[in-house]
Amino acid sequence: xxxxxxxxxxxxxxxxxxxxxxxxxxxxxxxxxxxxxxxxxxxxxxxxxxxxxxxxxxxxxxxxxxxxxxxxxxxxxxxxxxxxxxxxxxxxxxxxxxxxxxxxxxxxxxxxxxxxxxxxxxxxxxxxxxxxxxxxxxxxxxxxxxxxxxxxxx
Amino acid sequence: xxxxxxxxxxxxxxxxxxxxxxxxxxxxxxxxxxxxxxxxxxxxxxxxxxxxxxxxxxxxxxxxxxxxxxxxxxxxxxxxxxxxxxxxxxxxxxxxxxxxxxxxxxxxxxxxxxxxxxxxxxxxxxxxxxxxxxxxxxxxxxxxxxxxxxxxxxxxxxxxxxxxxxxxxxxxxxxxxxxxxxxxxxxxxxxxxxxxxxxxxxxxxxxxxxxxxxxxxxxxxxxxxxxxxxxxxxxxxxxxxxxxxxxxxxxxxxxxxxxxxxxxxxxxxxxxxxxxxxxxxxxxxxxxxxxxxxxxxxxxxxxxxxxxxxxxxxxxxxxxxxxxxxxxxxxxxxxxxxxxxxxxxxxxxxxxxxxxxxxxxxxxxxxxxxxxxxxxxxxxxxxxxxxxxxxxxxxxxxxxxxxxxxxxxxxxxxxxxxxxxxxxxxxxxxxxxxxxxxxxxxxxxxxxxxxxxxxxxxxxxxxxxxxxxxxxxxxxxxxxxxxxxxxxxxxxxxxxxxxxxxxxxxxxxxxxxxxxxxxxxxxxxxxxxxxxxxxxxxxxxxxxxxxxxxxxxxxxxxxxxxxxxxxxxxxxxxxxxxxxxxxxxxxxxxxxxxxxxxxxxxxxxxxxxxxxxxxxxxxxxxxxxxxxxxxxxxxxxxxxxxxxxxxxxxxxxxxxxxxxxxxxxxxxxxxxxxxxxxxxxxxxxxxxxxxxxxxxxxxxxxxxxxxxxxxxxxxxxxxxxxxxxxxxxxxxxxxxxxx
Numbered sequence: 001x002x003x004x005x006x007x008x009x010x011x012x013x014x015x016x017x018x019x020x021x022x023x024x025x026x027x028x029x030x031x032x033x034x035x036x037x038x039x040x041x042x043x044x045x046x047x048x049x050x051x052x053x054x055x056x057x058x059x060x061x062x063x064x065x066x067x068x069x070x071x072x073x074x075x076x077x078x079x080x081x082x083x084x085x086x087x088x089x090x091x092x093x094x095x096x097x098x099x100x101x102x103x104x105x106x107x108x109x110x111x112x113x114x115x116x117x118x119x120x121x122x123x124x125x126x127x128x129x130x131x132x133x134x135x136x137x138x139x140x141x142x143x144x145x146x147x148x149x150x151x152x153x154x
Numbered sequence: 155x156x157x158x159x160x161x162x163x164x165x166x167x168x169x170x171x172x173x174x175x176x177x178x179x180x181x182x183x184x185x186x187x188x189x190x191x192x193x194x195x196x197x198x199x200x201x202x203x204x205x206x207x208x209x210x211x212x213x214x215x216x217x218x219x220x221x222x223x224x225x226x227x228x229x230x231x232x233x234x235x236x237x238x239x240x241x242x243x244x245x246x247x248x249x250x251x252x253x254x255x256x257x258x259x260x261x262x263x264x265x266x267x268x269x270x271x272x273x274x275x276x277x278x279x280x281x282x283x284x285x286x287x288x289x290x291x292x293x294x295x296x297x298x299x300x301x302x303x304x305x306x307x308x309x310x311x312x313x314x315x316x317x318x319x320x321x322x323x324x325x326x327x328x329x330x331x332x333x334x335x336x337x338x339x340x341x342x343x344x345x346x347x348x349x350x351x352x353x354x355x356x357x358x359x360x361x362x363x364x365x366x367x368x369x370x371x372x373x374x375x376x377x378x379x380x381x382x383x384x385x386x387x388x389x390x391x392x393x394x395x396x397x398x399x400x401x402x403x404x405x406x407x408x409x410x411x412x413x414x415x416x417x418x419x420x421x422x423x424x425x426x427x428x429x430x431x432x433x434x435x436x437x438x439x440x441x442x443x444x445x446x447x448x449x450x451x452x453x454x455x456x457x458x459x460x461x462x463x464x465x466x467x468x469x470x471x472x473x474x475x476x477x478x479x480x481x482x483x484x485x486x487x488x489x490x491x492x493x494x495x496x497x498x499x500x501x502x503x504x505x506x507x508x509x510x511x512x513x514x515x516x517x518x519x520x521x522x523x524x525x526x527x528x529x530x531x532x533x534x535x536x537x538x539x540x541x542x543x544x545x546x547x548x549x550x551x552x553x554x555x556x557x558x559x560x561x562x563x564x565x566x567x568x569x570x571x572x573x574x575x576x577x578x579x580x581x582x583x584x585x586x587x588x589x590x591x592x593x594x595x596x597x598x599x600x601x602x603x604x605x606x607x608x609x610x611x612x613x614x615x616x617x618x619x620x621x622x623x624x625x626x627x628x629x630x631x632x633x634x635x636x637x638x639x640x641x642x643x644x645x646x647x648x649x650x651x652x653x654x655x656x657x658x659x660x661x662x663x664x665x666x667x668x669x670x671x672x673x674x675x676x677x678x679x680x681x682x683x684x685x686x687x688x689x690x691x692x693x694x695x696x697x698x699x700x701x702x703x704x705x706x707x708x709x710x711x712x713x714x715x716x717x718x719x720x721x722x723x724x725x726x727x728x729x730x731x732x733x734x735x736x737x738x739x740x741x742x743x744x745x746x747x748x749x750x751x752x753x754x755x756x757x758x759x760x761x762x763x764x765x766x767x768x769x770x771x772x773x774x775x776x777x778x779x780x781x782x783x784x785x786x787x788x789x790x791x792x793x794x795x796x797x798x799x800x801x802x803x804x805x806x807x808x809x810x811x812x813x814x815x816x817x818x819x820x821x822x823x824x825x826x827x828x829x830x831x832x833x834x835x836x837x838x839x840x841x842x843x844x845x846x847x848x849x850x851x852x853x854x855x856x857x858x859x860x861x862x863x864x865x866x867x868x869x870x871x872x873x874x875x876x877x878x879x880x881x882x883x884x885x886x887x888x889x890x891x892x893x
C-alpha cells in the first residue's frame with residue numbers, strides 16, 4: 001500500500017511503488033480526469049500539481065509522490081482562486097473541442113498564473129509548449145490564460 | 155470522408171429524409187415521451203443508453219423531455235471535438251423554443267435503421283456531414299415536440315392551441331395568464347398524437363441558431379474532469395488489455411515466450427489472437443509492463459519491407475508515365491505545343507498519422523445472448539456492428555454500442571474494418587474461451603497509434619501547366635500517384651469508378667479553375683502499409699499541389715495571386731466571394747510588415763469554400779515563422795458561429811502543423827517514429843494568430859470540420875514562395891530546411 005495525498009484527501013493505493021502516479025490515479029483511485037496521452041512526458045495531458053508544481057504524472061512514481069501534496073483537475077477549483085479563475089476563463093471562451101488534453105492544459109495554466117500573475121505571449125509559449133492539443137485550440141488557450149490572469153487579479 | 159457519397163447524396167438529401175408525414179409517423183416516437191417510464195434510455199455512461207426493442211415506432215429517437223424539465227437530444231453523430239452535440243442540440247432547441255440552459259445531449263445508441271447517416275446509408279460520422287444530415291430531421295423533431303407540448307397545454311387549460319405561445323422553455327397562454335414548463339407538460343404531451351404536419355420556423359425568427367454567444371454544451375464537463383471518454387470507462391472487474399502487434403505491416407506471430415510477462419505483478423493472462431498477442435492485466439501499467447516482458451518471434455515472410463525512400467522513388471517514376479484517366483478535357487498536348495511558358499513541378503506528400511489525443515480504446519463485455527456491449531468513442535457504428543458480429547457469430551443488432559465523447563479522431567476512429575473494435579472482440583472471445591468473464595478494456599498506447607498504420611497515404615503529384623502570351627493558363631496536366639484506402643472495402647463500388655478512386659483525385663479532377671485543356675491521371679499503387687481517410691481526405695494533398703502551382707503560374711504570368719485566381723473562378727461565385735473576403739480582411743495588396751510576406755489559397759470541399767491568407771517571415775537562416783492567418787468560409791447557414799470559428803482555428807493549426815514537420819517514414823518496412831518525440835505535433839509557440847470570417851448565407855448547411863484544413867498549408871507555402879522565390883513542393887517543410 002502506498003499512501004498518497006490527493007486534493008487534500010489521504011488515500012491509499014495497492015500498486016507497486018514504481019507505478020507512475022498517472023496510473024495510480026486513473027486505475028487505482030478511479031480519478032480519470034487526468035489523462036494518458038503519450039507516457040513519455042511529451043504531451044502534457046497527464047499534468048497534475050505536485051507540491052504546487054506542474055508535473056507530468058506519467059513520469060512520477062507513486063513511491064516518490066507519497067510525500068507530496070497532489071492536486072488534480074478534480075480538485076483544482078477547490079484549491080484556490082486561480083484554479084477557479086482558469087476554469088471560468090476556459091468556460092467563458094469555449095476553449096474546448098475534444099477536451100481530452102484540457103485537464104492538462106488547465107493544470108499547466110494554473111501553475112503559470114500562480115507564478116506569473118500577468119503572463120505575456122512569450123511567457124505563455126514557454127509555460128504551455130509542453131501541452132499538446134491536437135485540435136489546436138491554442139488561440140483560445142492563450143486568450144483564456146490572459147483572461148484568467150485578469151480574473152485572478154480582480 | 156466519403157465526399158463522393160456526399161456529392162451523390164447532396165441532390166437527393168431531401169428525398170432521403172423521409173417525407174414529413176412519413177417521418178413523423180415512423181419516428182412518432184421521436185417525440186417527447188421521455189417522461190414515460192420506458193426503459194429505453196438509462197442516463198449516464200456507466201449504465202449507458204440501451205436499445206430495447208424492437209418497438210416500432212420506437213420511442214425517444216431524437217428528443218426526450220423529462221419531468222425535471224431537461225430536454226435531451228440523442229446525437230447519432232460522434233462528437234470528437236467538432237461540436238456536434240452542441241450543433242444538433244441547437245437545431246432541436248430552436249424549433250422547440252427551448253431555453254439553452256435546459257438542453258442536454260447524449261450520444262444515440264447504435265442502430266443503423268434509426269440513426270443512419272443519410273449520406274452513407276448506415277450509422278457513421280464523417281465527411282463533415284453531421285449538421286447537413288440532421289438539419290431537416292432535427293428541425294422536424296423539435297417542431298413536432300413543440301406541437302405536442304402545445305396540444306397538451308391546450309387540453310389542460312381548455313384553450314385553443316392557436317392562442318398558446320412558446321418561448322425560452324415556457325409554454326404560455328397570455329389571455330388566461332397561465333404558463334407551464336416543458337417538464338410539467340411532458341407526461342401529457344407524450345399522450346398527444348404526433349402531428350401530421352409541422353411548421354418550421356423562418357430563419358428571421360431564429361434566436362439560438364446563429365447566436366455567436368451560445369456556449370458549447372460540453373464546455374463545463376470538459377474543463378472540470380467530469381466528461382467521460384471511452385478511456386475513462388471503469389466497469390466492475392474489468393481487465394486492461396494491450397496488444398503486441400507485428401513490427402512490420404503484414405507480419406504474423408511465429409512463436410511466443412510469455413514466461414516473463416506472466417510474472418509481472420498484475421498480469422492475468424496472455425492470449426494469442428488474430429493480429430498479435432494480448433496481455434491482460436488488472437491495470438494499465440501492468441499490462442504495458444507485461445507486454446514489454448513478452449518475447450514474440452514474428453514471421454516476416456509476407457510483410458511489407460520497403461522503406462519510404464524506395465516507395466517515393468517508385469512513385470516519382472510512375473508520375474512520369476500515363477495512368478488511368480480521371481479527367482480529360484480538350485487536348486493538352488496541342489495546347490502545350492502552342493504555350494508561351496510551361497512550368498512543371500513534382501509535389502511529394504508523406505504518410506501522416508492522425509494521432510488523436512485520446513489513443514484508440516474500447517471496452518467490451520460479452521453478453522449472455524452471445525452478443526456484446528461496447529463502450530467506445532464509436533464513429534462508425536454501422537460498420538462496427540456487423541464486423542464485430544462476424545467475430546462473435548451473433549447478429550449485428552446484438553452488438554450494442556455505448557458511444558462516448560472521443561478525444562479527437564480526425565478520421566482515425568472510423569475504419570472500414572472496424573479495426574480496434576474487432577481486436578477487442580477477438581480478445582474478449584479468447585478470454586471467454588478460457589472461461590473468463592471480465593469486461594476487457596483494450597488500450598492502444600501512443601506507440602501503437604503512431605506505428606499502427608491507417609495513415610494518410612503517401613502521394614506524389616506531377617503537374618505541368620502552360621501559359622499563353624497573355625498569362626492565361628491554357629493547359630494543365632496532372633499525374634497523381636498513391637494508395638487507395640477504398641479498394642477492397644465495402645465502399646469500393648461507390649467510390650472507385652473506371653479504376654479511379656474518387657478520394658484520390660477529389661479537388662484535382664474537378665478543379666474549379668477554368669482551364670480549357672485539363673488532363674488528370676491516377677496511378678493507384680499497392681503497398682502493404684494500411685492507409686485511411688485523414689481530416690479533409692484527398693483535399694489534404696490535391697489542394698496543396700493545385701494552390702502552390704497556381705502561385706508559380708501567377709508569378710510567371712506577372713499577375714497578382716488573388717486577381718489571377720479570381721479571373722479563373724468566374725463560374726464559382728462562392729469561391730470568388732470567400733477569396734475576396736479573406737483578402738480584404740487580411741489587407742491583401744497593402745505592404746505587409748517589414749520582413750513579412752503574404753500567401754493565399756482557396757479551395758472548395760465538403761460543400762463549403764474556405765480561403766486562407768497567411769503572413770509569414772523567413773529569417774536569415776531560412777527558417778519560416780507563421781505570424782498571422784486570416785481565413786474566410788462559406789458553409790451555408792451557420793448553426794453555431796463560434797463553433798465554426800473554432801473549427802477553422804483548429805483546421806488551420808492542423809494544416810500548418812503537419813505541413814511544417816510531420817511525416818511517418820519507414821526504413822526497411824519499419825516505422826521510424828514511435829511517439830510525440832518523433833512525430834512532433836504543433837505546439838503553442840507554433841500557433842499563429844487566427845482570424846475567422848464567415849460569409850452570411852441562407853443556403854443549406856454544409857461541411858465545417860474538414861474544409862478549414864486544405865488551404866492552410868498552401869497559403870503558408872505561397873507566403874514562403876513570395877519571401878524566398880522558391881516554391882515549396884515537398885512536405886513537410888523540414889525537408890527544405892524551412893523549419
